[in-house]
Amino acid sequence: MSIVNTEDTPAVLVIFQFDKELCKTFNNSVVRQKSVMKSYGNGQFVGFAEEVVCLDGDWKRNTTVGFLHFDSAMAAQRWLISDPIVRQHDWLDDAEIWIVPLCTEIRLWNYLQLSLFNSINEDNFKNQYLPKFEESVSKFGGVPFISSTPYIEVPRGLKEIDYLIITEWPDEDSSLKWNRSQL
Incomplete structure (x- = not known):
């Protein structure tokens, strides 16, 4: 099963960062x-x-993440400002919220890996690192670029990164094997 975009604009992932003790609160609010x-x-x-x-x-x-999928950044923004629960400044103890564009559909596997980068040399990164990253992740059974972007919208919180890559893995073992191979 995968989540499919119903609009012509890029789908987005809304990423919430909050205290891990609030997982049930996050889940209940979303439900x-x-x-x-x-x-x-x-x-x-x-x-x-x-x-x-x-x-x-x-x-x-003690920080964890939650994820929502929307068909566009505008739809996610409209929901964020109109939802009576989420728009409260103290919801999830003032959770950080990021909106990032997706490059491919999410397959709803159990493991998402966020790779956060600061101060990158854009030419080297795009021409050397990203192609090698894509090849090696694919070789280990992952989906390399669910999101790969410097465009991180931050409706709440601080933007402390310059580039984000989200990789999807079918299982923990595949993820760990790939990460060990990168050492």
Whole structure:
């Protein structure tokens, strides 16, 4: 099963970063607003992580992520400003919210890997790193570019990264094997 975009604009993933103790609150809020989300650009719940594994670099301790899919950035923005629960400044203790364009459909596998980059040399990154990244992730059974973008809209929180890649994995083992191969 996969989530399919119903508009001509790029579909987006809305990424919520919040305290991991609030996973049930996030889930319950999204379930309650399911029909409202659906009316705003086919908004759909993708999931959340009860645990985030930081493989390299820094990740805010006790922070997790939740994901929603919308058919366009405009639909996601309209939902964010109109939803009575989400627009409250203290919802999920002021969760950070990012909106990123998708490059391909989400397959609803259980493992999403976020690779966050700062201060990149754009030419080297696009011409050398990304092609090698795509080839190696594919070789290990992953989908390399669910999202691959410097365009990160931040309706709430701080933009602390210059580039984001979201990789999708069919299982934890494939992800771990690929990550170990990169050391």
